Amino acid sequence: MIATSKPLxxxxxxxxxxxxxxxxxxxxxxxxxxxxxxxxxxxxxxxIWALSHVVRDWADVAEVIPGMTNLLxxxxxxxxxxxxxxxxxxxxxxSVPSLDLSGKTIEISVHYGGAYATDLxxxxxxxxxxxxxxxxxxxxxxxxxxxxxxxxGFGYLHGLDARIYMPRKTVPSLKMExxxxxxxxxxxxxxxxxxxxxxxxxGYADLQMFDPTSSTPALMAPGDTVRFVPDRxxx
Amino acid sequence: xxxxxETGPFNTVQDLGRPGYRDIGVSAGGAMDPLAVRIGNxxxxxxxxxxxIEIQMFPFKLRFEVPTVFAxxxxxxxxxxEGRALLSWCAYRAEAGQILELKQPPKLARxxxxxxxxxxxxxxxxxxxxxxxxxxxxxxGRPLMKGDRIEVCALPQPLPLPAGGIAAVAPATALRDxxxxxxDGTLLIRAIPAxxxxxxxxDGEAFWSQVWRISSRSxxxxxxxxxxxxxxxxxxxxxxxxxxxxxxxxxxxxEPIIQMSDANTAGGYPKIAGVIEADLWRLGQARAGSRxxxxxxxxxxxxAVEQIVSRYVxxxxxxSQMVKRALKAMT
Amino acid sequence: MSTIDFxxxxxxxxxxxxxxxxxxxxxxxxxxxxxxxxxxSKGEGPHIRLTGGIGANQAKAVTVKAPIAGCFCAIxxxxxEETETLPRRVSDKDVVGFIRIGSVLLPVPxxxxxxxxxxLAEPGALVGFGDPxxxxxxxx
Numbered sequence: 001m002i003a004t005s006k007p008l009x010x011x012x013x014x015x016x017x018x019x020x021x022x023x024x025x026x027x028x029x030x031x032x033x034x035x036x037x038x039x040x041x042x043x044x045x046x047x048i049w050a051l052s053h054v055v056r057d058w059a060d061v062a063e064v065i066p067g068m069t070n071l072l073x074x075x076x077x078x079x080x081x082x083x084x085x086x087x088x089x090x091x092x093x094x095s096v097p098s099l100d101l102s103g104k105t106i107e108i109s110v111h112y113g114g115a116y117a118t119d120l121x122x123x124x125x126x127x128x129x130x131x132x133x134x135x136x137x138x139x140x141x142x143x144x145x146x147x148x149x150x151x152x153g154f155g156y157l158h159g160l161d162a163r164i165y166m167p168r169k170t171v172p173s174l175k176m177e178x179x180x181x182x183x184x185x186x187x188x189x190x191x192x193x194x195x196x197x198x199x200x201x202x203g204y205a206d207l208q209m210f211d212p213t214s215s216t217p218a219l220m221a222p223g224d225t226v227r228f229v230p231d232r233x234x235x
Numbered sequence: 236x237x238x239x240x241e242t243g244p245f246n247t248v249q250d251l252g253r254p255g256y257r258d259i260g261v262s263a264g265g266a267m268d269p270l271a272v273r274i275g276n277x278x279x280x281x282x283x284x285x286x287x288i289e290i291q292m293f294p295f296k297l298r299f300e301v302p303t304v305f306a307x308x309x310x311x312x313x314x315x316x317e318g319r320a321l322l323s324w325c326a327y328r329a330e331a332g333q334i335l336e337l338k339q340p341p342k343l344a345r346x347x348x349x350x351x352x353x354x355x356x357x358x359x360x361x362x363x364x365x366x367x368x369x370x371x372x373x374x375x376g377r378p379l380m381k382g383d384r385i386e387v388c389a390l391p392q393p394l395p396l397p398a399g400g401i402a403a404v405a406p407a408t409a410l411r412d413x414x415x416x417x418x419d420g421t422l423l424i425r426a427i428p429a430x431x432x433x434x435x436x437x438d439g440e441a442f443w444s445q446v447w448r449i450s451s452r453s454x455x456x457x458x459x460x461x462x463x464x465x466x467x468x469x470x471x472x473x474x475x476x477x478x479x480x481x482x483x484x485x486x487x488x489x490e491p492i493i494q495m496s497d498a499n500t501a502g503g504y505p506k507i508a509g510v511i512e513a514d515l516w517r518l519g520q521a522r523a524g525s526r527x528x529x530x531x532x533x534x535x536x537x538x539a540v541e542q543i544v545s546r547y548v549x550x551x552x553x554x555s556q557m558v559k560r561a562l563k564a565m566t
Numbered sequence: 567m568s569t570i571d572f573x574x575x576x577x578x579x580x581x582x583x584x585x586x587x588x589x590x591x592x593x594x595x596x597x598x599x600x601x602x603x604x605x606x607s608k609g610e611g612p613h614i615r616l617t618g619g620i621g622a623n624q625a626k627a628v629t630v631k632a633p634i635a636g637c638f639c640a641i642x643x644x645x646x647e648e649t650e651t652l653p654r655r656v657s658d659k660d661v662v663g664f665i666r667i668g669s670v671l672l673p674v675p676x677x678x679x680x681x682x683x684x685x686l687a688e689p690g691a692l693v694g695f696g697d698p699x700x701x702x703x704x705x706x
Contacts, residue, residue, distance in 0.1 A: 025430030028481045028509035029537035033430060040474060065257045065477030067501060072477030074254075078512070078541060082534045148259045149475060149501035152369045156475060170487075192260070193368060210259075212359045212371040218259040311644075322642070322661070325673065397633070399661060399673040408644040409669045547669055554670040561634055565695075 019047050022093045024086040029078030030062075034089050035070040040186065042158060043098065044069045045146050049222055050099035054092050066147045066222060068156060068187075101223020103145065108181075108190065108226060110139065112203040113234040116180050118173065119200035123166050123183065131235045137161040138181075138202060138228060143188065145224040151192040153210030155220035160188050172198040179204050181228065236300040237350070239383040240334060243292025245454075248354050248373035248385075249347075249496075250286040253362035257477055257500040264364040264372070267291075267345055267455060267496050267519030270544065271309035274403050275349030277552050278306045278326035280393045280559075285353025286363035288379065290346045291455075293339040297348070299329040303387060304351030304396055308405075309520065310340035325402035326351075343520040352388035367455070368497060394559035395566075401558060403551050406516070406544070413543045414517060417528065421446055422521055424514050425532035425540070426483060431467065431505035435485070438465035442507055443529050447491070451523045455497040458518065460527075464489025467505050478502040481510035483529075493518065511537040513544050629686065629698040634672055636665035638699060640689040643671070653683045655705070662700055665693065680704040 020038030027033060034051070036044050048066050055073050056064040063074040079085050112135040113120060123134050143157035150156075166183045173196065176182075180191040182199035190205050191197055205228075209219040220226070251272065252265020266272040266289055273283040288297075290310075299305075306326040307314040314321045315336040316329060323346075329335065337346050356363050356374055365373025374383060407414065415423050432439055447460040466489050478484075482494045484504035493510060494502070495518065510518065511532055521527065632638065640650050640663050656662060661673040662682055676682065680702040687699045 023430075026427050026509060026534075027429055027479055027506065028427060029511050029534055029541075031477075031479045031509070033476055035430075035474070035476065063255055063257060065500065067476035068474035070474060070476040072257075072479070074479060078534055078538045080535070080538065147475075149257070149477065150260055150499055152259065152261045152366075152371075154260045193370075195368070210369075212261075212366075212369070213357075217256070217261070217360060319659075322673065325671075397672060399633075399659075399675040402664070402671040402673060404643050404666070404669045404671055550668045551670055554668045558634060558667060558670055558672055565633075 019093070020044070022090060024089050026082065027072070030075040032073050032075070032082075032085055032089060033070060034073070034093060036093075038069075040069055040158075042144060045144075045158065046098040046100055047093070047096055048147075049101050050096040051093055052222075053099060054096055055089070065149065067149065068146055101221075103221055103224035105225040105227065106220065107229050108205045108207055109231040110181050110203045110205050110228045111232045111234065112139070112181075112230055114204065114232075116177060116204035117202045117234075118176075118180075119166075119169075119182075120202045123164060123200055123202060126166055127164050129163065132233075134164050134202065135230065135233055135235070137164050138183075138188070139230050143226040143228075145220045145222050145226060146187075147222055148218055148220060152212070153218040153220065154192040155189055155209075155218075155224070155226070157188045157226055158186075160186055162186075166200045168198040169200065172196045173201075176201060177204070179206055181205055236387060237303070237385050238298045238300060239379050239381055239385070240296035240298050241336075242290075242295050242379050242381055244378055245292055245367075246288065246290045246295060246379045247365035247367065248286050248356055248379070249289040249364045250353075250362055251284040252364050252496065253360045253366075253372075256360050257479075260500050261360065261369065262366065262497050262500055263480070264366050265362070265496050266347065266364075268309050268347065268516040269519075270406055270516040270548075271345075271347045272349065273548055274324065274406070274551060275306045275308035275326075275347050276353070277548070277555055278308075278324070278401055278403060279304045279349055279351040280326075280390055281349065281351065281353050283548070283552075285349070285388070286356065286373075287350070287354065288348040290337055290348065291344060293337055293346075295337045295346075295348075296334055298334050299331060300384075301331050301387075303329050304390070304393065305329055305335065306349045307335075307337065308347045308349060308403075310337075310343040310346035311405075312338055312340035312346065314346075322400070322402055324405050325400045326396055327400045328396050342522075344522045345519060350387045351393060352390040355386035355388040366497070394556065395563050397559065397562050401555055403555070406547065410543060410547055413540055414514070420526070422517060422525065422527040423530050424510055424518060424527050425536065426481075426508035426510045426514075426529045427532050427534065427537065429482065429506040429509045431471070431485075432507050434467035434469065434471065434505055435465055435507055436468050438467075439507065441465055442491070443531055446526050446528050449521055449523050449525050449527065450490075453523050455495055457495050457498065458493045458521075460491045460493065462490065465491070465507070471505065473503040473505065475501045475503050478506070479509075481512060481515055482506050483508040483510065495519065511540065513537065513540040627683065627701045627703050628678060628680070630662060630674060630677060630700040630702060632665055632687075632693040632695060632697040632699055633674060634665055634667070635694045636667040636672065636692070638687045638689060638691050638693045639664040639666050639671070640685060650685070652685060653681050653703075656680065656682045656702065674699060676700075676702060678702060678704065 176197035184199035
């Protein structure tokens with residue numbers, strides 16, 4: 001199976017969303033978490049992308065980690081006055097314009113159903129839909145990479161059809177295979193590591209998405225568009 | 236070149252980690268006691284961030300295939316070179332064929348073997364650390380195994396080592412005043428309240444006041460704590476966000492988890508506190524079963540402790556070079 | 567047996583003159599309780615240094631000297647309970663004490679095998695290069 005990546009040709013929408021308030025909290029001495037209030041949606045995430053581009057250029061910032069409608073900024077040193085940092089972050093949040101990252105498009109071939117789709121039946125039960133319908137809704141949608149995290153190269157994909165939202169498991173699968181195509185709450189993604197996983201697997205994709213020896217180790221980047229293409233449907 | 240003669244599982248090559256890639260899901264990793272790696276590297280004449288061997292499962296034995304300057308730092312045991320007891324936190328020279336042996340240290344968790352020149356494995360994303368979860372970095376992305384032979388970088392123009400070696404006063408002794416321990420031996424770990432602290436209401440106070448025990452289900456990824464569970468007054472749906480080592484999260488069961496060096500890069504559990512970075516090496520040296528209490532701290536205190544540690548490291552860097560030069564001039 | 571009084575400035579002056587005349591660069595005399603070092607430096611006159619007093623010369627005993635100036639530690643700073651036991655047998659590579667400079671420790675090896683008989687410097691004292699720290703009696 002092959003991932004094709006081509007320039008994003010879809011139109012850039014005019015975003016009229018208003019920005020919610022944000023709050024900033026601490027993780028230890030030099031990490032500050034800004035969380036946007038409001039919806040978990042693309043307009044909110046575009047502000048986060050914009051904020052991460054602004055903050056990562058600050059001279060006293062070591063690292064920024066965009067999350068799901070939030071941003072962790074790690075500074076180079078513990079600041080003398082943390083409230084001053086909080087003020088700077090909130091000010092930057094209030095002033096950033098929306099940024100629509102024009103990423104690449106990645107097509108991922110998926111084998112839906114079969115041995116790796118260990119949770120497809122549970123998704124059907126929860127949604128009240130047939131397995132065929134669940135699979136169709138999953139590959140009909142177009143997804144955006146909101147952020148990467150949790151495992152090397154793992155992209156949190158936004159754009160899941162609300163009819164197939166599926167809560168994370170309370171008891172994680174102890175050994176889910178790398179490559180499983182999964183649903184976790186309102187998000188979907190492809191498992192990057194074999195191991196414990198609380199998301200729900202409905203298929204499998206055989207795709208190298210992380211290469212530590214590459215100058216760009218992760219295939220996905222925030223803003224990328226992802227489409228799942230059914231290679232085989234085994235129900 | 237060195238050869239691993241005996242090792243337990245989960246001993247790995249580590250340096251100071253690969254921060255800067257958490258935005259693509261890569262943990263920073265690196266030594267659980269970075270201070271021990273920095274001091275060891277200084278003593279043998281390396282840059283502070285050269286790669287070392289982190290040993291958390293004992294006994295451990297290696298053979299030097301060529302004459303090598305080395306130091307064992309971190310834990311409180313006595314390393315043995317050809318059966319002869321050596322000092323920890325001291326640089327020595329081993330001859331070709333000699334065997335270095337580390338036994339279970341009396342109290343602490345992790346020892347570091349630092350070699351003149353540093354361990355030579357490929358640098359991936361700016362670091363030689365082993366990323367166990369990702370299966371890359373270090374020695375082929377896996378723990379060391381018996382029979383592994385590992386290259387050591389050449390040390391450019393090293394200053395000669397004094398005949399009796401050169402040592403550092405361990406941070407636990409030199410910085411005793413800056414790193415307090417309760418009278419009963421309970422580790423006091425300073426932390427700053429984090430985003431969901433208020434959600435824990437009265438249980439928030441129980442978090443600070445009780446003595447927690449580090450559970451046996453603890454590793455380089457995180458330490459699980461045992462104690463009276465603490466619960467938030469309401470459950471909140473958290474969106475995944477970036478986290479760093481030291482974050483103290485409270486999963487639904489109510490027993491906190493401290494994320495350590497191989498911390499996941501993202502988290503979604505309510506976080507009650509964040510351990511100050513200067514105290515993380517002490518956690519890295521705490522064994523399963525040991526007790527700790529969190530002490531509410533501030534950014535000002537975190538900065539003050541960081542500065543004390545910086546001065547200590549700078550003093551050793553400057554003074555050890557001065558001593559080596561002076562002794563070289565006299566001989 | 568008579569001993570020369572090295573604490574007498576007149577004696578030292580006489581000795582210095584004799585050394586200079588003989589073209590000798592320096593002289594060092596060590597005893598169990600002190601050490602005298604005379605260094606004749608060109609143009610500036612003799613440099614005289616006296617540490618402690620000089621007692622009877624014990625021909626067989628050897629002193630372990632400070633390899634560098636610093637704070638003398640008879641035991642490792644991280645060891646709190648262990649007390650030093652003297653006299654005790656040591657071998658040449660055994661560390662008998664330390665010179666501490668800030669947070670750096672320079673281990674002082676015995677240098678020869680024998681009986682570590684006496685400590686000649688007070689723990690915690692500032693010592694100079696070459697100051698005697700221990701006395702070792704060679705044993706067959």
